[in-house]
Amino acid sequence: MTIFQVVILLFPPLTKNHSHITLLVCNFNNSNQKRKDVVFLKTKKIILLFTVLMLCTLLPNCGGGGSAIVPNPVINTPSVTPVPTINQNPGSLKGKIYNITNNSAMNGCTINLNNEDFSTTNNKFNFNYKSGDNIITISGPNNITYNSPIDPAITNQDFYLLPFDLNTVFLRAMILKKSSNDPNIILNKDTLRWNTPPKIRIYTKMPYSDTDVSEIANEINTILLTIKGFNFDTLKDLTVEIYDGSPLDDPEWITISTSPTENFEGHIVSNNTIGICISPLEGIVGITFAAYSDSKGEYSGGGITLTYKDSPVNFSYKSIIWHELGHALMGASHPFENIEESDWPSLLEPSNMNYTKTGKKSYTYSEYDMQVFKFIYSRPSNNTKPDTNPTIFTNSEEDLKIIKFTDPEFF
Numbered sequence: 001m002t003i004f005q006v007v008i009l010l011f012p013p014l015t016k017n018h019s020h021i022t023l024l025v026c027n028f029n030n031s032n033q034k035r036k037d038v039v040f041l042k043t044k045k046i047i048l049l050f051t052v053l054m055l056c057t058l059l060p061n062c063g064g065g066g067s068a069i070v071p072n073p074v075i076n077t078p079s080v081t082p083v084p085t086i087n088q089n090p091g092s093l094k095g096k097i098y099n100i101t102n103n104s105a106m107n108g109c110t111i112n113l114n115n116e117d118f119s120t121t122n123n124k125f126n127f128n129y130k131s132g133d134n135i136i137t138i139s140g141p142n143n144i145t146y147n148s149p150i151d152p153a154i155t156n157q158d159f160y161l162l163p164f165d166l167n168t169v170f171l172r173a174m175i176l177k178k179s180s181n182d183p184n185i186i187l188n189k190d191t192l193r194w195n196t197p198p199k200i201r202i203y204t205k206m207p208y209s210d211t212d213v214s215e216i217a218n219e220i221n222t223i224l225l226t227i228k229g230f231n232f233d234t235l236k237d238l239t240v241e242i243y244d245g246s247p248l249d250d251p252e253w254i255t256i257s258t259s260p261t262e263n264f265e266g267h268i269v270s271n272n273t274i275g276i277c278i279s280p281l282e283g284i285v286g287i288t289f290a291a292y293s294d295s296k297g298e299y300s301g302g303g304i305t306l307t308y309k310d311s312p313v314n315f316s317y318k319s320i321i322w323h324e325l326g327h328a329l330m331g332a333s334h335p336f337e338n339i340e341e342s343d344w345p346s347l348l349e350p351s352n353m354n355y356t357k358t359g360k361k362s363y364t365y366s367e368y369d370m371q372v373f374k375f376i377y378s379r380p381s382n383n384t385k386p387d388t389n390p391t392i393f394t395n396s397e398e399d400l401k402i403i404k405f406t407d408p409e410f411f
Helices: 046-058 168-175 214-228 233-237 315-328 341-347 367-376
Strands: 004-010 020-028 034-042 091-099 110-113 116-119 124-129 135-139 146-149 159-161 186-188 199-203 239-243 273-279 284-293 298-307 400-408
Touching: 110 124, 116 124, 168 341, 168 367, 186 400, 199 214, 214 233, 214 239, 214 273, 214 315, 284 315, 298 315, 315 400
Parallel strands: 091 159, 199 239, 199 273, 273 298
Antiparallel strands: 004 020, 020 034, 091 124, 110 116, 110 135, 135 146, 284 298, 284 400
């Protein structure tokens, strides 16, 4: 039978005759039986009894069946610095893809950027991309695979790609440059171009002579204006200076020939300038020097000597001018020299840069020439095959080189 106790303290007024505390103890059982025991306790030390009662309330099992309440311990949890949220799509890119040869839409391409593939709708694309090395690859059944670094700050960009059926053997043959002294020595196999608008200086007088060649100088200027109209990147901003005098009067001109009886040769290697002069030549009709930086893949100067003709400028002579400017401005070589003769019928395209003996000589820039020139000036310097733009640019100032092109009579 469970019995519990209730202790009731009765506090009568503390007077002189009642210096006591009444303690009423009631015991209850389950049968609701009760009995009362009244005990009268007298004491003069009331505080003592208070102390005892307080201890009973604090100690376990005091008065039977009770328990002390122990508060939960307080744990000081250190504050946690939140992890910064990483932007999973830091860049966006949209634009269109075109065939570089005719500006038609290039459909069916797949774009890979930072190891993630994106599809195109017809020739359009619009996507967000994650961070990475920012190298874009565009591939597909209709184009030659294109690789290039991109600038993440640019969000709207169109791409002009080589079609899959383009004769890239001819394209690279136009770009490859060999030594004029030893064709087994390759000087440069990647794209060379003007990254700064060139200055063209045309001399109105022949060296070692007072002969005026203003008529030829004016014809050269007319052709240069046509080249400006092609709107090829930096070439559209080229400038022309008609120099009243001969190259021997120009302190920037460097003469290579050592006597007046030799074919006159020379060039300028400073201030992004090409000097063009007219002089009698023996056995050849044109000489071009191109000054360039191999590491930068860019031209920095040059010189052209055109053979003198006392007859009016005709169609054939104009062809020589176009040809030499192809070397000095367009970054073009002689493609037939870089393709086996047995392959000329199938791989060599009609070009102003070919000789007559190839059977594929064009007297002005052909359609194929223009495709190559457009490619060179729509890519940065040192583009490599199949169509890869460089990711690292070396800015060496010690690698100035000179390429020489010599073109024979009746070429």
